[in-house]
Amino acid sequence: MGIAKNDIVLEIKNLNFYYGELQALININLEIKRNTITSIIGPSGCGKSTMLRCINRMNELIDDTRTEGEIFYDGRNIFDSDVDPVKLRRKIGMVFQQPNPFPKNIFDNVAYGPKMYGTRNRQKLREIVEISLKKAALWDEVKDRLLDKSLSLSGGQQQRLCIARTLAVEPDIILMDEPASSLDPIATMRIEQLLREVTDDYTIIIVTNNMQQASRISEYTAFINAKERRSGFLVEYGRTQDLFIKPQMKQTEDYISGRFG
């Protein structure tokens, strides 16, 4: 694929995933480059969300599921028995499609993670909250109302609050599952802008149904297609520009040109 070994932050190897009888992912192999944005595109039901949930072992919380294969992060297979999934999820955070702030005030939403991981010092917490909100491009809008309820914010602001909450625990990788699909164009643009700005510090893997969004923000794109509309396999993975200008596979060309269905 042309990514130097030491630039790879995450290596997915022969990943198969099952919900009971249903095989949702078929032999996925993917190397994610550090400090970049990688988009995952594909028809709905192809397993994009499932794949994200494998990466931080959230699928284990679902009954009757089975995972095969390996995901190497930091040189270790995350499925090894001595890897603590809670610690893993601190390093590999997740932002969901629907903004899901806690029913608390703005400050507490962001301070929640650091507190849980043991930061007690008020001054230190205040710093973390400010830095995280700044990175999430929300600070200027909320700095005078940090004790307001998070639900008083607009949808776009709530989503940026969730991003701030994720950033506050200093993750390495951020998984995003259609983070802008419920937002208006301006809120979407703000999120895209902030994603571009944080890639110095984080690696972002983003599932998006909006192909223009994938082509705008990501350096790499993976296209997953679905067998029988429910079992996902990787069709093509490469630089986003190459994929959108000169895809190698006809399936990719048909999908991104809207010639599917």
Added chain:
Amino acid sequence: MKPREQYMESLRQLKNEIMKMGILVEEALSKAMKALTELDSDLAESVITEDMMINRMEIEIEDRSIALIATEQPVAGDLRHVITGMRIVTQLERMGDHAVHIAKSTLRFECKAFKKPLIDISKMAELCISMHREVLSAFMDEDEIRARNLVDLDDEVDSLHEKVQRDMFTGMVEDESFLSQALQLTYISRYLERFADHITNISEWIIYGKTGNHVDLNG
């Protein structure tokens, strides 16, 4: 209904418009050459006025392509073909201009007949026209192999152009009364040579449209 039927139809229409423009350019060159060989100034005038049509088509096709990009966001092969189409109409417009230049040169001839029959120049024009037909059908069929093969004919046009230049120069030296005729004919040869170069540029864009690779056929 098939997905994006309207969009596919727009892409097809765009291609048809480009073909129509290509045919107008062929007619312009054929007429300009007929006007030249028969020293028919009315016909030469008509080439000049009809060029407005070609210029208008360039702008129309560009506008339609831009609208298609803005509204449909073509990607991959579709995007390359829309871009290719825009590049091709730019070439076609300039080729129309060369037909006009030939017509204008024709109007500048004061003589009633040529000193010698226009054998090499006619041969160049014939080559240009068959190259032009070939490049248009290669475009229609997205056939990059045929597009690429046109370089051989372009080489023939180039060597004929060199021969015309040499002959005209010798002619001028031998007979001073031939000077202005020879100068115009040298220009005309040059316009034809440029016409053929534009055809190989079109070939390059056809190859890009099909493969995504840039090639240099004139190098």
